[in-house]
Every structure is written in C-alpha cells, then in structure tokens.
Amino acid sequence: MSYFTIAGVQMHALHHGDNTEAMRHRIDVLMSRFPQVQMVLFSELMPMGASPLHARPLSSPAEALFCQLAEQYRIWLIPGSMFEQCEDGIYNTLSVINPHGQVVARYRKMFPFRPYEAGVESGSEFITFDVPNVGRFGVSICYDMWFPETTRTLASMGAEVILHPTMTDTIDRDIELAIARTNAAVNQCYFFDINGAGALGNGRSIVVGPSGDVIHQAGTGEEIMPIEVDLSRVRRERETGLRGLGQPLKSFRDRRVDFLLYRNEGGSSPFLDSLGPLAKPQRTNIEEG
Template sequence: MSYFTIAGVQLHALHHGDNTDVMRHRIDMLMARFPQVQMVLFSELVANGASPHHAQPMPSAMEAIFCQIAEQHRIWLIPGSMFERIDDKIFNTLSVINPHGQVVARYRKMFPFRPYEEGVEGGSEFVVFDVPNIGRFGVSICYDMWFPETTRTLVAMGAEVILHPTMTDTIDRDIELSIARTNAAVNQCYFFDINGAGAIGNGRSIVVGPSGDVIHQAGTGEEIMPIEVDLSRVRRERETGLRGLGQPLKSFRDRQVDFSLYRSETGSTPFLDTLGPLAKPARVDIEEH
C-alpha cells in the first residue's frame, strides 16, 4: 500500500503558554470529521509557546499528553516542537509519536534562527522514521529548510516525505513558499510545511508534491488540511524523472564532482569567513545638519 493521509493543522494559539487543550480539541474534531487521517502534524513551538523559559527535560508531562492522544486516536502524531532542556542547554525539539503512543524519535532543530533565536543550541543528528508498509519520513524544523543540505541528507537517507513544522510571522514567508516547492522538486519528495496562525505565525502553510506542484496552500487563519499522499508517485518520479524529464537524485548520485569545500577540518570556508559575525543588523543613526 502506498496511500497515506496526513493532516496539517494550522492553529491560532497563544504565543506563550500551554496550548495542549486546544490542540487536543482540534485533533478530536479532525478525527471525527476525517476518520481516514493516519498522521497529524502541527506547527513549530505551538504546544508550549515560543519562550525558551518554558523548556522542559524530555520525556515530559506535556509530551506524555500527546502520547495519550496518539494512542487514543491510533494516529501518528507530530505535535510541532517544544523547547527541551538538557542540563544547561536548550534545544528546539520535535517528537515523533506512533499510534501506540510511543515516542519513536526526537529531532533537535539544527539551525536555530540566529541571531534572533538566542540561547538555543543546534542539534546534530538527522532523523528519519518508517511507517510500516507505507514508506520513510524525514523531519526538519523551520529555518532548517533554508539550508538545502538538510533536506538532501534526509532524502539520501531514504525519506520520501518531509514533515516540516514552522513558526514564521515575518515578511519572508513568501520566500519560504518558494523554498518548500524547490526542496520538493530537487529532492523528488512530498514536503509538508505547516505554519502557525495569529501570534505564532502568519499562516500560508503549504503542501507540495514531488514535482514541486502545490497540492494545497492555506490562508492566514485556522485551517485543517487532510491530504492523501501516494508514495508510489515519489518512487515513479524518481525512476522516470520530474514530468519525465530531470532525474536530480540520480544525477547527484552519479556526479563526478567532490564537494570537498564542505569537508574542511575547521568547518570554515575562505569566502564565508569574510562575511563577518552572525549578529542582528544595527541601526545607523543619521546626523541632523
């Protein structure tokens, strides 16, 4: 079987504070109306707000609530992400919960939105997981998508669907829509980019097919998006090419070039080192004459 139904939930929730009750209510409504849904995906930091002060060690009581919900409805559940505390460090962490209510993976955002997302560490481990008899899924979070190496690595690990919660409330959302389409096309995969609404995002979640085609783009308010994907389409397009044309994954596999620039022992590159520190733009005062 290659058909699988994923529901993205674009939720209008509190910017800071516990949103688990409203998330539970949305899932209850969703499953009553669309019982065919097999996986539910929320946006970044929706569960407990966008302040690192709410960080908790994991497993946590809040994560346990989502495990109970997943088991109750027999769904795969990715409740966005939550700030996780490990000793004196804080990570932006996503939990993958199976229909038995078990956490099968945790992914820590690799690229915090620096310099704005201060005090949050970057993770270092890619995460893919298998849905039995369906296929392989990969996860990333928000700013990760701006770095093509992240999605390409997940796909090289076998991912056919990328699940990508985000929390974008800024004027670059239109650019992210293009990046989502590009990531899907060049990696020949489904891409679910689910944003928040209201105080936790300006909406416009997008679901993209493996040809870069927009399956659905949400508005700016609350929205539930049940989408049936067909993973045989991913496999066929990877075999025959995007619309019977480009086969980028095979070309990347068969490349002659060695990207040795990325393998520097110091992790730096001569040009990038000239760009200066990663800091917020400073205001330039204009003198009055």
C-alpha cells in the same frame, strides 16, 4: 499500501503559554470530521509557545498528553516542537509519536534562527522513521529548510515525505513557499511545511508534491488540511524523472564533482570567514543637521 493521509493543522495559539488543551480540541474535531487521517502534524513550538523560559526536560507532561491522544485515535502524531531543557542547554525538539502512543524519535533543530533565536543549541542528528507498509518519513524544523543539505541528506537516507513544522511570522514567508517547492522538486519528495497562525505564525502553510507542484496552500487563518499522499508517485518519479525529465537524486549520486567546501573544517572558506559575526543588524546612525 502507498496511500497515506496526513493532516496539517494551522491554528492560532498563545505566543507564551500552554496550548496543549487547544491542540487536544483540534485533534478531537479533526478525527471526528476526517476519520481517515493517519498522521497529524502541527507547527513549530505550538504546544508551549515560543519562549525558551518554558523549556522542560523530555519526556514531559505535555508530551505524555500527545502520546495518549496518538494511542486514543491510533494516529501518528508530530505535535510541532517544544523547547527541551538538557544539561548542556536548550534545544528546539520535535517528537515523533506512533499509534501505540510511543515516542519513536526526537529531532533537535539543527539551525536555530540565529541571531534571533539566541540561547538555543543546535542539534546534530538527522532523523527518519518508517511507517510500516507505507514508507519512510524525514523531519526538519523551520529554518533548517533554508539549508539544502538538510533535505538532501534526509532524501539520501530514503525519506519520501518531509514533515516540516515552522513558525514564521515575518515578511520572508513568500520566500519560504518557494524554498518548500524547490526542496520537494530537487529531492523528488512530498514536503509538508506547516505554519502557525496569529501570534505563532502568519499562516500560508503549503503541501508540495514530488514534482514541486502545490497540492494545497492555506490562507492566513486557522485551517485543517487532510491530504492523501501516494508514495508510489515518489518512487515512480525517482525512477523515471520529474515529469519524465530530470532525475536529480540519481544525478547527484553519479556526480563527478567533489564539493571542496565540505572538506574544510566547519564547512567554511576565506570568503565566508570575511562576512563578519552572526548578529542582529543595528540601527544606522544619522547625524543630526
């Protein structure tokens, strides 16, 4: 089977606080209206809000609630992400829950939005998971997609769909829409970039096909987006090329160039080291006349 229906949920929620009951209501409504849905994806930090003060160890009562809902409706569920409290610090962590209500994977955001997302540690493990008889899925979170290595690595691991919850409430959302399309095209995969609305994002979620084509772009308010994907399209385009043209994954595999940057310890260079500290911009001093 190559057809699979994924619903992205763009919703308003509290910036600081427990949003799990509102998410439960959205799932109840979604599954009542669109019973064909097989996977549900929420935006970044939707369950408990955007404050690290709400960090909890995983598993947690919130994660247990989502496990119950996944089993109740027999769906794959990615309830955005939550701040996870660990012995070595706080992580921005996404849970992948299968239709039996089991957590099959947890992914920790690799690129916290520093310097603004201060005090959050970086994950280091790429995560893909298989939906039996359907295909392979990869996950990333928000700022991760600004680094092409993240999506390229997931694609090289066989991911055919990238599930990407985000929480963007800033003026760079239009740039992210272009990045989402680019990530889908250069890796020949579906890309689900699901944002929050209101306090947890300025909306404009986007679902992109493996040719970089926009399947759906949401507005700025609440929206439920059930999208049927066809994994055979990914496989065909990876075989014959994007629109019958470029085959970027094969070309990357067969390249002769060796990227010396990645040989260096930490992936740095004299130029990158000259850029100064990763810190918030400061107000420019203007001398009084």
